[in-house]
Amino acid sequence: MSTNSPLLLVLSSILLCGFLTKITIAFSIKEATIDDLQLAFKRKHLTSRQLVQFYLKEIRKLNPLLRGVIEVNPDSLYLADKADQKRKAKAPGSLLSLHGIPILLKDNIATKDKLNTTAGSFALLGSVVPRDAGVVVRLRKAGAIILGKASMTEWAAFRSKFLPRGFCGRKGQGRELSHVGWSRPMCRTVRDAVYVLDAIVGFDYYDNATRGAAKFIPRDGYKQFLKPDGLIGKRLGIVRNPFFKFYNDEGSVKTRAFKHHLDTLREKGAILVDHLEISNIDEIINFTGSGEYNAYLAEFKPAINAYLKQLVKSTVRTLADLIAFNKKFSNLEKTKEYGQDTFEAAESLRGADKLLKIAVQI
Incomplete structure (x- = not known):
């Protein structure tokens, strides 16, 4: 939640849900990827305004139950219209992958617009940030539409050890789980995540940690590493203890889900080193004892x-x-x-x- 505070944690996510039907095609936004949406834009089956309108409708319908969106951007339709106008004026293929794509930001990512940046707390409601966070500058430059702010565990769960995951003062108890982390995309597919990653990585004048890290960014970005056969021969360690304690319950939803994904990795050619043991794992995951x-x-x-x-x-x-x-x-x-x-x-x-x-x- 910052204009680039290295401490407070951020997470950006793309909202893809629901269905939109036109006379010529049945277009499933729920399953759509960024490439699907861009193709629909190109073929004039969809506009950014229509896409934003649909998402706003879905938020109004689902948010009372899920409490996943803390507020929407009052300028989102205006930004969508600008994206549509620019698309008409530019040559085909000249715009970036995120152009006209709505994106939700966690409420601890600073935006210099009409949105609040509060980390879920009433204490910062109405506060004004001096500038966009570095990742927001890059997302706007890539043409993304900032649709709103996603809810989060208040202060990234740092206010109290007893604060329930997903709770924040401004939105109440949500249905998501927060984890300690950093700015990263959360999307439906790996390709979508890479598009966002390519947009947000890089040196940020206000974040010294990016100075050294920026030199390790591949020259042509991360999209070049997206290969259908990329998992063939890759060795992946599966540490079940203590993370898979639910695994003894063969009928549980979690067990079935993890088994499905592990099987998929094997089918794609990955070599899984299962039941990997880390000798000092208890010390590593001990939040207080490890320092x-x-x-x-x-x-x-x-x-x-x-x-x-x-x-x-x-x-x-x-x-x-x-x-x-x-x-x-x-x-x-x-x-x-x-x-x-x-x-x-x-x-x-x-x-x-x-x-x-x-x-x-x-």
Whole structure:
């Protein structure tokens, strides 16, 4: 959730669902890929405005149950019209793969538009960011339409160890699960994910971590590695313990789903090294014992304070302000039910730099 804060976590996702029918074709948006949509644009079977209108209708219909979208972009139809106009004016094949494609961003990715950026918290509702996050700059340049903000576990599950996954003050309890991570695409197909990845990777002036990483980006992007036979001969390790604890239940939905995907990998030529054991796996996944928790605590306070300080407009400017807000509006943020112990632990730290060095050494 940032204009490129290295701490707060982001996730971008493409919403593809439902059905749109025209007289000439029956076009399944639910199963459509980016290539399918671009072909429909090219053949004039579909416009970006029609696509956005359909998604907005689906959001209105499904969101009361799923609570997956925290807000939609009031300018989404205007942006769709601009994409359609540019498509008419440009030569065929001259536009990028994401042109006119609607994309949802997690609510911790900063957008300098009419959308809020709140990490799911009422504390930042109405705040104004100074600029688009780096990934948003790149998505806009690629022609993508920012459709809205997806809901998320509030503050990327960092407010409290007891905060349910998928809960945020602004939208309540959602149906998704959040995990610690970074900016990455979430799409229906690998090809779609690669199109988004190619659009968002690269050096960002406001994110020093990208400076060194940018040199490892392939010259012609990642699309060149999309090969139908790409799995042949690839060795993949399957670590069942402790991640597949449900696997003993052969009739469970999870077991059947994982078995199906593992079988598919084998059919495509991958060599699966099954039941792979990692000797110190318990230590690795121990969030507190490994020192990972201390590292997060040490980083969080200075990072969030720096982020809040740079906001053009905000009622909170420090982590202490956030904690006070949550206490004052506990009915909105469910602070009494779920607490904010992680926030409070980070706020109480002194000598955070020393703690961070110790945590990294561990």
